[in-house]
Amino acid sequence: MSISRTELLQAFDGLLQPERFKDYGPNGLQVEGKPEIAHVVSGVTASRALIEAAIAAGADAIFVHHGLFWRGQDGRVTGWMKQRLQLLLAHDINLFAYHLPLDAHPELGNNAQLGRVLGLAPDARFGDQDLGFAAPAAFASGQSLADHVARALGRAVTWVPPDSAGAQRPIRRVAWCTGGAQGYFEAAIAAGADVFVTGEISEPQAHLARETGVGFIAAGHHATERYGAPAVAAQVAHQLGLDHQFIEIDNPA
Structure with missing residues (x-):
């Protein structure tokens, strides 16, 4: 046909x-x-x-x-x-x-599908044009979440823990936005995330993670948008x- x-x-x-x-x-x-x-x-x-x-x-x-x-x-x-x-x-x-329309679709888009792969059910949107997704979570620590993301995507990730006290805190809320969305980190912090997951990391995000107590995971641009x-x-x-x-x-x- x-x-x-x-x-x-x-x-x-x-x-x-x-x-x-x-x-x-x-x-x-x-x-x-x-x-x-x-x-x-x-x-x-x-x-x-x-x-x-x-x-x-x-x-x-x-x-x-x-x-x-x-x-x-x-x-x-x-x-x-x-x-x-x-x-x-x-x-x-x-x-x-x-491009952005494919990131944003609530069921089939990159962010919705990454949530599916990670086992996260979004209950909120945030950031410019509501591209970011957020969901409740239950991970013992940021490191355990980083390990979960790495296993789900089949690749190593960059994990930037928050301050030493926050590194072992349980993770109750995760925010994410696929691809080159490291600029959404501050919006994710404002949305109440314990950890933000995206594709890439730039120099400022490591400092922000340590200074705000919110962890940051860069899991790959292609890897998060496939x-x-x-x-x-x-x-x-x-x-x-x-x-x-x-x-x-x-x-x-």
Whole structure:
């Protein structure tokens, strides 16, 4: 079974509601390909490796979190950008990308899906555009939570404990926001978190953790954002009778 490109775009837009967000780049159809779509491949980033894998899989469309175009980037089509676009255009493959709308969806988005993977049931949102999630928790200490996150995601994490007294405190509330959301740390503190989980860490967060008594876990940008795209694409494909597969491209970030 196949459907039109327009129908698929309407399904993605209807689910993710990109018009609600102020974002860093265009959401929706970023590269136009063939008008009829039967096979959708999802992935985290529209890298050349993902595009090549989608071509090998016979995809008509690719659905990702990190697309090709971002606010403020160099607009010239050279080097790696030329190579990616050349592959998409030569094989007539549609590229759909949703950034913040994919983070924010309450059930299928990156944050909701990370909560599912970690066994956390969110009961509140926080931060700019309500992208952050928070949930009650029951961990003996921040270290035990960090160990749990590492096991769930299958990778080492960076754990910054609070002051020495707080390092052994039980964890009763966890806040999280996937990817490069280290700037949400202060909002997470204000939301009452004992620990904040995100993808990346910058220099200021270690000091804030020690000075506020709130722990910080950086679990990887890719590692925390590898669940939303396949969840959304799988649901839409199922509703529309399309074939779907998630292709994981290894990324240590």
